[in-house]
Amino acid sequence: MRRRRPLLRAAAVGGGAYMVGKHNANRQAEQSQYQQDQDDRISNLEAQQQQPSYQQAPPAPQPPPAPAAAPSPMIDQLNQLAALHQQGVLSDEEFAAAKAKLLGT
Incomplete structure (x- = not known):
């Protein structure tokens, strides 16, 4: 067993x-x-x-826009040169030469 x-x-x-x-x-x-x-x-x-909408925080006030200065043609030309340089149209040397010519140095 x-x-x-x-x-x-x-x-x-x-x-x-x-x-x-x-x-x-x-x-x-x-x-x-x-x-x-x-x-x-x-x-x-x-x-x-259920809360009323007026209790929500108001949006933060935006700072007043800076006074618009009249854009000078030199700044516009510098921006155009920088854009061409970033796009690869101008090499570093060409960009430096054009910038120096524009600034008169």
Whole structure:
């Protein structure tokens, strides 16, 4: 006759049942926490929507525009040269020579 080990079997079954119960309890706690977080977010959004629009912060005032100085033709020509240099039409040496000629140096 085979000798059975009832304590070992009971421990294995009990341990398995414990782990399943613990897993289910953790999952249920996570679901309830997730649901609570969602409820809080919805409540916050509803509260924000119910506030009158005049309580929202007004946009920051923009600084007044700088007085427009009359653009000098020299600055326009320098900007044109810089644009040509950035586009690759003028090499570094050509750009330096044209700038020196324009500035009179």
